[in-house]
Amino acid sequence: MSAIHESSPAADFSAAQAVAASTDFAELKVGANGVFWNEFRPADGACRLWHWRNEQAHCLTPDGFSARSRVYEYGGGSFCLGGDGVVFVNEADQQLYTQALDGSPPRPLTQDAQCRYGDVLWHAQRVLAVEERHGVSVEHRLVAIGPEGREVLAEGADFYASPTLSDDGQRLAWIEWDRPAQPWTQTRLMCRARNHDGRWGAAFCLAGHGTREVSLQQPRFDAQGQLYCLSDQNGFWQPWGELGGTWQALPAAAADHAAAPWQLGASSWLPIGPQAYLASWFEDGFGLLGLYGEDRQVQRLGREYTRFRSLAADDGHVYAIAASPLTPPAVVAFDRHTGRSRVLAGGGLALPADRVSRPRPIHYPSGDGQAHGFFYPAVGAETPSPLVVFIHGGPTSACYPVFDARIQYWTQRGFAVADLNYRGSTGYGRAYRQALHLNWGELDVQDACAAVDHLAKLGLVDPRQAFIRGGSAGGYTTLCALAFHDVFRGGASLYGVSDPVALDQATHKFEGDYLGWLIGDPQLDHERYRQRTPLLHAAQIKVPVIFFQGELDAVVVPEQTRAMLAALKANGIEAEGHFYAGERHGLRKAQNLAHALEEEWKFYCRVLGR
Numbered sequence: 041m042s043a044i045h046e047s048s049p050a051a052d053f054s055a056a057q058a059v060a061a062s063t064d065f066a067e068l069k070v071g072a073n074g075v076f077w078n079e080f081r082p083a084d085g086a087c088r089l090w091h092w093r094n095e096q097a098h099c100l101t102p103d104g105f106s107a108r109s110r111v112y113e114y115g116g117g118s119f120c121l122g123g124d125g126v127v128f129v130n131e132a133d134q135q136l137y138t139q140a141l142d143g144s145p146p147r148p149l150t151q152d153a154q155c156r157y158g159d160v161l162w163h164a165q166r167v168l169a170v171e172e173r174h175g176v177s178v179e180h181r182l183v184a185i186g187p188e189g190r191e192v193l194a195e196g197a198d199f200y201a202s203p204t205l206s207d208d209g210q211r212l213a214w215i216e217w218d219r220p221a222q223p224w225t226q227t228r229l230m231c232r233a234r235n236h237d238g239r240w241g242a243a244f245c246l247a248g249h250g251t252r253e254v255s256l257q258q259p260r261f262d263a264q265g266q267l268y269c270l271s272d273q274n275g276f277w278q279p280w281g282e283l284g285g286t287w288q289a290l291p292a293a294a295a296d297h298a299a300a301p302w303q304l305g306a307s308s309w310l311p312i313g314p315q316a317y318l319a320s321w322f323e324d325g326f327g328l329l330g331l332y333g334e335d336r337q338v339q340r341l342g343r344e345y346t347r348f349r350s351l352a353a354d355d356g357h358v359y360a361i362a363a364s365p366l367t368p369p370a371v372v373a374f375d376r377h378t379g380r381s382r383v384l385a386g387g388g389l390a391l392p393a394d395r396v397s398r399p400r401p402i403h404y405p406s407g408d409g410q411a412h413g414f415f416y417p418a419v420g421a422e423t424p425s426p427l428v429v430f431i432h433g434g435p436t437s438a439c440y441p442v443f444d445a446r447i448q449y450w451t452q453r454g455f456a457v458a459d460l461n462y463r464g465s466t467g468y469g470r471a472y473r474q475a476l477h478l479n480w481g482e483l484d485v486q487d488a489c490a491a492v493d494h495l496a497k498l499g500l501v502d503p504r505q506a507f508i509r510g511g512s513a514g515g516y517t518t519l520c521a522l523a524f525h526d527v528f529r530g531g532a533s534l535y536g537v538s539d540p541v542a543l544d545q546a547t548h549k550f551e552g553d554y555l556g557w558l559i560g561d562p563q564l565d566h567e568r569y570r571q572r573t574p575l576l577h578a579a580q581i582k583v584p585v586i587f588f589q590g591e592l593d594a595v596v597v598p599e600q601t602r603a604m605l606a607a608l609k610a611n612g613i614e615a616e617g618h619f620y621a622g623e624r625h626g627l628r629k630a631q632n633l634a635h636a637l638e639e640e641w642k643f644y645c646r647v648l649g650r
Contacts, residue, residue: 053452055638058445061390065361068350071121082630106131111158111172112550117305122162159304168203178549206261213259220553224300226253262311272470295321300466320348322467341374347440363442397451399441406490413460425456427501431510431517462487480558481572489527519574530584538604539575578607584614586643590623
């Protein structure tokens with residue numbers, strides 16, 4: 041059996057250090073006053089706005105505030121540039137606040153405790169936003185809020201996203217969809233134009249109105265007022281637009297140019313002229329960034345990075361939140377003429393480059409299909425290593441080949457890691473993404489088990505020492521794999537689903553029909569649910585399991601985890617649970633993140649008798 045290098049110098053990379061290296065960024069904006077971004081630091085779990093000026097980054101958000109939306113529970117679009125400063129959603133009360141750049145404290149713009157706001161946009165002294173109102177039911181609208189009060193811009197659909205205005209304010213576009221659709225299955229691109237009297241005309245559907253299911257996201261106007269959008273009509277999320285009086289595809293790589301829109305406010309592409317645009321897209325799971333010219337030539341940028349988010353641009357630079365296999369996320373400026381890059385924040389080496397385990401893309405057969413992922417070898421391993429299989433959440437989401445301090449924590453300790461983009465993940469086109477329709481709990485589990493076999497045949501891992509772990513939907517895949525297959529020595533469920541029917545009854549509106557798409561109708565397909573409910577098959581789990589759960593989780597409620605933990609203990613299985621007060625769906629506080637990471641490692645070591 042291979043050794044776990046607990047005493048090697050590399051193992052000095054502690055759980056606390058791994059968490060400290062998990063600072064992240066979101067929602068990058070650029071305007072006349074400079075570059076702005078939202079920064080999350082695990083030390084206090086807060087999201088703070090930063091401003092790059094005078095060659096330095098300055099924090100705008102005072103203590104007691106955190107810029108984070110909770111619309112659709114997953115939030116996004118938490119701030120915009122406007123007036124003499126910024127407008128942001130405060131995490132604690134979900135209200136809109138304005139904040140000048142002169143150091144004065146934030147001022148409330150809304151005071152409605154029933155409402156949450158997200159995807160905010162400033163125009164003509166007003167804030168456009170997605171409004172989520174909680175009453176007898178949860179309702180969503182597009183609204184504009186300004187000195188004259190609140191105006192409803194769109195209502196009647198179940199969900200809204202991405203309100204955007206042409207520069208002259210004469211056209212308004214947005215994305216909407218109705219239950220039971222999800223934003224990655226079927227949406228509509230809607231538009232309104234102002235009449236001669238300045239009032240908005242009737243809304244009309246520009247794309248997504250046919251019988252064929254199409255997912256559209258990130259509508260954008262160019263400087264001439266032409267409207268564009270990402271559409272997966274041709275099998276990948278690619279740019280489409282109003283060209284020559286018709287709606288048609290722009291020249292683009294046959295690849296996804298966006299990830300699944302779980303959060304509002306994404307920006308993975310920007311039109312910069314007729315048939316010219318800035319975009320990030322995926323090839324073999326790796327992110328690329330480039331400027332597409334009207335001559336169909338592509339100027340590649342940031343070749344050292346493998347993922348790009350929150351794109352923004354001005355006349356001289358392209359900005360992105362970028363990450364590489366060696367460095368955590370950073371705010372990076374790319375010169376549009378020379379291509380040279382400059383890091384404005386983040387991106388420092390958390391480990392020496394020669395100690396970082398780098399991702400290797402893997403493609404392997406599974407069932408009647410093929411699955412994808414990334415393999416990270418154990419640092420210094422000379423024999424087949426113990427393996428930890430990472431299952432991302434969603435499940436309609438993805439993992440990326442970038443520096444992940446959690447993965448490095450394991451590879452420094454003699455564990456190899458397989459980070460999987462099982463069938464149903466994004467980044468490989470619509471058909472691959474849709475493969476999980478009615479197949480959740482089967483194809484994803486099949487892919488997780490097949491990964492162990494594939495890596496073992498290559499002589500890279502010891503299949504007798506394989507573990508599986510996942511959060512949220514990844515926790516469900518983990519528990520299914522442990523219940524229905526004899527592949528893994530143990531596993532970890534982080535706020536994972538153990539009872540899909542209970543989840544369906546308790547979950548929030550945004551995911552209210554998601555399980556119906558993933559498994560089927562709970563009433564009509566009750567036998568399928570029974571077959572795929574880990575809680576009902578807890579007696580089939582014969583290996584140790586550890587659980588981690590936030591007590592305020594509104595997506596996977598704590599009672600689910602407690603029920604699964606109790607069922608395993610009743611069957612005499614070694615099971616351990618850790619519950620965290622004040623945490624929601626996904627741990628955010630540094631001490632809790634570090635505690636969970638270290639306890640999971642200790643748990644696997646005990647299972648292996650180390």
